[in-house]
Amino acid sequence: MPMNPDGDKAVVLCQTDIDGGLRVALHGRWDIRALRERVCELLKRLRSVGNRDARWDLTQIKDIDAAGATLLWHAWQRSRPGQLALRTEDAAVFDSLAAIATGALDRSSRREPLRIAQLGLFGMRILSAGTDLVALLGTAAIDSVAMLYSPKDIPRREITAAIFRTGAQAVAISGLVGFLIGIVLCYLSGQQLRDIGAESYVVNLTGFAVFRELGPLLAAILNAGRSGSAMTAQIGVMRVTGELEAMAVLGISSVRRLVVPKLIGQVVALPLIVVWTDLTAIVGGLVGARLQLGISPADFLQGIIRAVPLANVLFGVGKGALFGATVALISCHFGFRIRPDSESLADGTTRAVVTGLTAVLVLDAALAMAFSHLGM
Amino acid sequence: MPTPLVAIQGVHTAIDGVVIHRDLHLEVRRGETLAIIGGSGSGKSTLLRLMLGLLKPERGTVRVLDCDMAALTVAERRQWATHCGVVFQGGALFSALSVFDNVALPVREARWWPEELLTELVLVTLQTTGIEVHDAHKLPAELSGGMVKRVALARALVLKPDLVFMDEPTAGLDPEQCHAVVRLIARLRQVFKLTVVMITHDVEALRALADRVAVLADQHIIIAAPVAEVVRFEHPFVRHFFAGQAERCAAPLPRAEGA
Numbered sequence A: 001m002p003m004n005p006d007g008d009k010a011v012v013l014c015q016t017d018i019d020g021g022l023r024v025a026l027h028g029r030w031d032i033r034a035l036r037e038r039v040c041e042l043l044k045r046l047r048s049v050g051n052r053d054a055r056w057d058l059t060q061i062k063d064i065d066a067a068g069a070t071l072l073w074h075a076w077q078r079s080r081p082g083q084l085a086l087r088t089e090d091a092a093v094f095d096s097l098a099a100i101a102t103g104a105l106d107r108s109s110r111r112e113p114l115r116i117a118q119l120g121l122f123g124m125r126i127l128s129a130g131t132d133l134v135a136l137l138g139t140a141a142i143d144s145v146a147m148l149y150s151p152k153d154i155p156r157r158e159i160t161a162a163i164f165r166t167g168a169q170a171v172a173i174s175g176l177v178g179f180l181i182g183i184v185l186c187y188l189s190g191q192q193l194r195d196i197g198a199e200s201y202v203v204n205l206t207g208f209a210v211f212r213e214l215g216p217l218l219a220a221i222l223n224a225g226r227s228g229s230a231m232t233a234q235i236g237v238m239r240v241t242g243e244l245e246a247m248a249v250l251g252i253s254s255v256r257r258l259v260v261p262k263l264i265g266q267v268v269a270l271p272l273i274v275v276w277t278d279l280t281a282i283v284g285g286l287v288g289a290r291l292q293l294g295i296s297p298a299d300f301l302q303g304i305i306r307a308v309p310l311a312n313v314l315f316g317v318g319k320g321a322l323f324g325a326t327v328a329l330i331s332c333h334f335g336f337r338i339r340p341d342s343e344s345l346a347d348g349t350t351r352a353v354v355t356g357l358t359a360v361l362v363l364d365a366a367l368a369m370a371f372s373h374l375g376m
Numbered sequence B: 001m002p003t004p005l006v007a008i009q010g011v012h013t014a015i016d017g018v019v020i021h022r023d024l025h026l027e028v029r030r031g032e033t034l035a036i037i038g039g040s041g042s043g044k045s046t047l048l049r050l051m052l053g054l055l056k057p058e059r060g061t062v063r064v065l066d067c068d069m070a071a072l073t074v075a076e077r078r079q080w081a082t083h084c085g086v087v088f089q090g091g092a093l094f095s096a097l098s099v100f101d102n103v104a105l106p107v108r109e110a111r112w113w114p115e116e117l118l119t120e121l122v123l124v125t126l127q128t129t130g131i132e133v134h135d136a137h138k139l140p141a142e143l144s145g146g147m148v149k150r151v152a153l154a155r156a157l158v159l160k161p162d163l164v165f166m167d168e169p170t171a172g173l174d175p176e177q178c179h180a181v182v183r184l185i186a187r188l189r190q191v192f193k194l195t196v197v198m199i200t201h202d203v204e205a206l207r208a209l210a211d212r213v214a215v216l217a218d219q220h221i222i223i224a225a226p227v228a229e230v231v232r233f234e235h236p237f238v239r240h241f242f243a244g245q246a247e248r249c250a251a252p253l254p255r256a257e258g259a
Helices: A039-049 A065-074 A086-100 A115-149 A156-166 A169-193 A200-242 A243-249 A254-293 A297-307 A312-335 A340-370 B042-053 B076-082 B098-112 B115-128 B143-159 B173-192 B202-210 B229-232 B236-250
Strands: A011-016 A022-028 A056-057 A061-065 A084-087 B006-015 B018-029 B032-038 B059-064 B086-087 B163-167 B195-199 B214-217 B221-227
Touching: A011 A039, A011 A243, A039 A065, A056 A086, A061 A065, A061 A086, A061 B143, A061 B221, A065 B115, A084 B115, A086 A200, A086 B115, A115 A312, A156 A169, A156 B236, A169 A200, A200 A243, A200 A254, A200 A297, A200 A312, A200 A340, A200 B236, A243 A340, A243 B195, A254 A297, A254 A312, A312 A340, A312 B115, A312 B173, B006 B221, B018 B042, B032 B042, B032 B115, B032 B202, B042 B059, B042 B163, B076 B098, B098 B115, B098 B143, B115 B143, B115 B229, B143 B173, B195 B202, B214 B229
Parallel strands: A022 A056, A022 A061, A056 A084, B032 B195, B032 B214, B086 B163, B163 B195
Antiparallel strands: A011 A022, B006 B018, B006 B059, B214 B221
C-alpha cells in the first residue's frame, strides 16, 4: 500500500499497477506558496519518475493553482498525458495551459534588421525629427502672426509665466555661475599673462570672452538643463494624463497654448539672463583681477569699456535670443513625441536636454566662424 | 476565536491638523469580503492607506495579517507584501511595462518562480481574469478601462495572497463592464479563497460581493454588518446612500427638452 500523506507538503508518489503500468499520484498543496522553495527539486523529481505514458493521479491534491499546473505542464513537456485523473474544478487551469500556444510570447523570434538597414532607419529618424522641428517652427510662426491680428488670443498669462520661469527663477543660479566663472577666468589667464608681462590684457581677454562667448553660452547651457527639461516634462506629462488629447478635442491649438508662449518667453528672457550673466562674470573677473593682479575696480571697468566694442555685447545678447528659441523648439518637439508611459517620459526629457545642448554648441561654433570679424 | 486578518483599534488619524478618524475600530475576518462605504472626504482612502502601512496613525494600532503596520521593518514589509494584493482605483499599472511584465513583476521581485516557468504562470493567471494571450504584450495605455482592472486583478493575485485590498474596483466602468468585473471578483474570491477588503460606492458590487458592510461616517465606523442590516440602520448617510441608489435605479432616463 502506498503511503497516503495528509500534510500540506507537495509529494510525488509512484507505484506500479497490477498490469505493470506506472502510476504517479500527487498529494499535498501544489500552489505557488507551497512550491516556491522546491520548484527545481519537484520539477526534477516529476521528470525522473513520470513519463507521458504513466497514469497521473491528481485527485488527491489538496489545492493546485496556475503555478502548480505550470510545473506539471513543464514536466509533461507541454501536453496533457494520455491517462490523467483530476478533479473537475482543476480541469480549467490545464485547459488554459493547453490553449496557450507554444512560444506565444517568444520575443527572440523577432528578426533584428541588418546593420545597413539600421543605419538607414537612423537616417530616416533624423530626417523625420528635422521635418517635425521645421513643421513645429512653421506652425508656431503662423500662430504667432495670427495672434498679432487677433490680440485677444495672445496667451498673456502663459507668456508671462514662461518669462518668469526662464528669467526670474534663473537669476540666482546664473548669477552665481557667472561670478565664479569670471573669477576662474581671470585667475587662470592672469597667471599666464603675468609670466609674459602682459597682465593688463587680462581685462581685454575677460571682456571679450565673457560678452562674446561665455555669457551667452553659460546662460544657454543652464537654460537647456533647467527650462528645457521642464518644458519637455510638462508637455510629456500632459500626453501621459491625456491633456493633449483634451486640448485637441476642445479645438485648442497646443502649439499656440504651449509652444508659442515658451518660445516668446525664452526669446525675451534668455537675452536678459545673458546680460545678467555677463555682468556677474565681469564682477567675478573684477574681483579676480583685484586679488591676483592688484588691478583696481575702476581701472578694470574703464578697461572693459575701452576694449570691448558694443557690437560684441549686442552679438552676445542676440545669440541669447537665438539659443533660447532653439532650446524651446527642441524641448517642445521632444515633449510632443513622448508616448504615454513613464519610460518614454524619461527618455524624451534626456534627449531634449542632450539635443538642446548639442544644438546650442553647434550654433555657437557656426556663429563664431561666421562673425569672427564682427566688433574686432 | 480565530485572529482577524485586519484588526484596527482606537485609531486616531489627522492630516495637516484636520482630524480624519477618531477612535476607529474595525475587524476583517478570514474568508470574508468587507466593503467599506462612506461619503466623499470621509476618510475611506486614508483608512486604506493605514491598512497598507502607507500612513501611520497618531494613536491606536493597525494590525494586518498579525503585523503591526507601524512597526514593520523594510525586510518585514517586503515579506508582508507577498501576502497582500492590492487593486488600485486606476489600476496603477506600470506604464512602461507590458501587461505580461506587469503581472510577472511581483513574482520576479519575490524570486519565487524560475524564469523558464514564468511565461505560462503569468499567461494562465491573465486568462483567469479574462485577458487573452494576444493582449499580454500590450502596454497599459493600449487597454480599455475594464482590461486595466482585470490586469490589476491578475497582478494582485499572482502570488496567491491571503488578503486583497480593492479600491473602487468598478469605478469608471460602463454598466456592462461593471457587471463583468463584479462577476469576475465573485469567481476569483471562490477560486483563490480570498479575504477581500473593498472600498466601493457601487451598490451592485456591495450586494453581490460583500459579506459585511462597514460604514465610515462621523470620523469612525458607525456600523459593520451584513448589507440587509446596514440598510435598516438609522443614519442620514446610510439613508441617503441606499435611497439615492434606489432612486437612481428606478428613475427614468432624462429626456431632452421638446422630445
